Amino acid sequence: MTRKYNFCAGPAALPTPVLERAREELLDYEGRGLSVMEMSHRSPEFVTIAENAEANFRALLQVPDNYRVLFLQGGASTQFAMLPYNLLGNGGTPNYLYTGIWGKKAIAEARHLGGAHVAASSEANGLTAVPRPEDIQLSDDAAYLHYTDNETIGGLAFDYIPRSDVPLCCDMSSSILSRPLDVSRFGVIYAGAQKNIGPAGLTLVIVRDDLLDRAKPETPTMFNYRVMAENGSMYNTPPTYAWYLAGLVFDWLKNDVGGVEAIEVINARKAARLYDAIDASGFYSSPIAPINRSRMNVPFVLADESLNTVFLEEAEAAGLLNLKGHRSVGGMRASLYNAVSEAAVEALVGFMSDFEKRHG
Structure with missing residues (x-):
């Protein structure tokens, strides 16, 4: 499995x-x-x-x-x-x-x-x-x-x-x-x-x-x-x-x-890695004011929304599940709760970079 x-x-x-x-x-x-x-x-x-x-x-x-x-x-x-x-x-x-x-x-x-x-x-x-x-x-x-x-x-x-x-x-x-x-x-x-x-x-x-x-x-x-x-x-x-x-x-x-003090450090690192990738891109963007960006739920949108379905299909094929944004707001959303590993975030960032190169 x-x-x-x-x-x-x-x-x-x-x-x-x-x-x-x-x-x-x-x-x-x-x-x-x-x-x-x-x-x-x-x-x-x-x-x-x-x-x-x-x-x-x-x-x-x-x-x-x-x-x-x-x-x-x-x-x-x-x-x-x-x-x-x-x-x-x-x-x-x-x-x-x-x-x-x-x-x-x-x-x-x-x-x-x-x-x-x-x-x-x-x-x-x-x-x-x-x-x-x-x-x-x-x-x-x-x-x-x-x-x-x-x-x-x-x-x-x-x-x-x-x-x-x-x-x-x-x-x-x-x-x-x-x-x-x-x-x-x-x-x-x-x-x-x-x-x-x-x-x-x-x-x-x-x-x-x-x-x-x-x-x-x-x-x-x-x-x-x-x-x-x-x-x-x-x-x-x-x-x-x-x-x-x-x-x-x-x-x-x-x-x-190691407790909530330790997980806070990990969560900050995970969120920063994903937001940095979004901000460095001309293909992805975050709608939220930086000071109020959630570490737990990271919404982002593609520059070309017609690629949303392709993004989700390819992400799932790559083993990255449940990235579709809520039906009320659209776009994408990656939830980075405590149990989501840094390896998962690295895999997502890598996929996003590759997707941008191929479709951007």
Whole structure:
């Protein structure tokens, strides 16, 4: 079997050592004679798996003791609704920064519950640069401020953490664990797993203790952060195998790679290699302002869009998969999450250079 280079935005590449270990343990986990997929979430074995995963995740991001880590279902899209349900019990207006499609969807969900204030927007610049700190204007009754740290589709990333006197909430689905993070500056952080955490089906939420009792009275039980926190994320049967695989990823990142400090250096190097190749070319270009270019999702366009199909066909034949840009923006997109190797980036850059020579 030949592993190819996967640049998918999600479900994304997983570390090869993680997949190999999961394969070894698939039928018989530690001599128990059954798979983790068949194991009761209440069993001592799975409770240990869950506790170790949370401990490693906390260690990687140095999560303070006054924060809960929840392992939930539903993806970040469910958090678009869960967040306002859990933080609007004391009234006020949710405030949002609009920088792309996922931020727009989060705003739409908040408006289902009564309204939202857009405190700053990137719409005027075509979603190519994030608002500057001085452009952010909160409403007088702001309940919280939400932003999307990295817009997966547009490849637009914040170069700073917004300052806020109200709880700061962030969708970090595409950037979590890619660099060190001061969790203490946030009220809530959430992330779908299928980028840097593990397989699709799991969502992690980091929530500060003092925010657990702000839920609206009508909040559904399964949406309530307090309920999930008090039940160890097991009010119902959780996505056990995804939780187990996430634990293997955390172990790999912590012990094999050297933690988020080490992976940040690697990620910076990967992104710089690809952006440098794009910028040095007269054939490829990036639409994003350099200061806000994402390290995780690199969109680029060809000078001749009629060659898009040929580019993708030849890339796939060369073992470079999932480079097609999102249907809403077109072009190409290479996602360079933690599990994407530097060898993969070198292979992509080499292919792009050769393609330009032949078609440019």
